Amino acid sequence: MKNFNDALQYLKKREVTARELSNFSGLSAGSLFSVLDGSTQNPRKKTKDAVIEYAKKLMEQYKENFEDGMILSSDADILDKRDKNYIKKLALEIRANEEALLKEQSFRDLIYIEALKMALLAKDGENVSIKKLMELNK
Numbered sequence: 001m002k003n004f005n006d007a008l009q010y011l012k013k014r015e016v017t018a019r020e021l022s023n024f025s026g027l028s029a030g031s032l033f034s035v036l037d038g039s040t041q042n043p044r045k046k047t048k049d050a051v052i053e054y055a056k057k058l059m060e061q062y063k064e065n066f067e068d069g070m071i072l073s074s075d076a077d078i079l080d081k082r083d084k085n086y087i088k089k090l091a092l093e094i095r096a097n098e099e100a101l102l103k104e105q106s107f108r109d110l111i112y113i114e115a116l117k118m119a120l121l122a123k124d125g126e127n128v129s130i131k132k133l134m135e136l137n138k
Contacts, residue, residue: 025050
């Protein structure tokens with residue numbers, strides 16, 4: 001964790017509540033709410049330290065990194081651990097947002113490229129699997 005602002009941004013992206021942070025740190029949920037919603041511009045050192053420590057704890061627990069405002073998984077086996085439930089949830093989210101996603105040119109291009117890869121694999125008589133597509137993306 002680089003600094004307090006990165007830690008705070010990470011916690012906001014993870015939708016951590018003031019109560020959750022309060023339970024971890026022992027600090028007042030009211031004051032932590034003000035920090036999380038941006039009302040408190042310059043919190044005390046003790047509060048900043050608690051935010052940073054909780055962010056570090058969650059990143060370690062979930063095997064994540066936080067770079068340039070994005071949460072990135074550092075878990076190489078994420079699909080093996082969450083497998084079908086993770087894929088199902090992702091598929092549901094894509095279907096629910098299909099119209100908006102299809103308006104994005106990069107998403108349309110990605111779908112087209114993945115479809116071409118599957119077609120090429122099938123043409124060569126190979127089984128088309130997630131593992132095989134992941135190998136092609138390396």
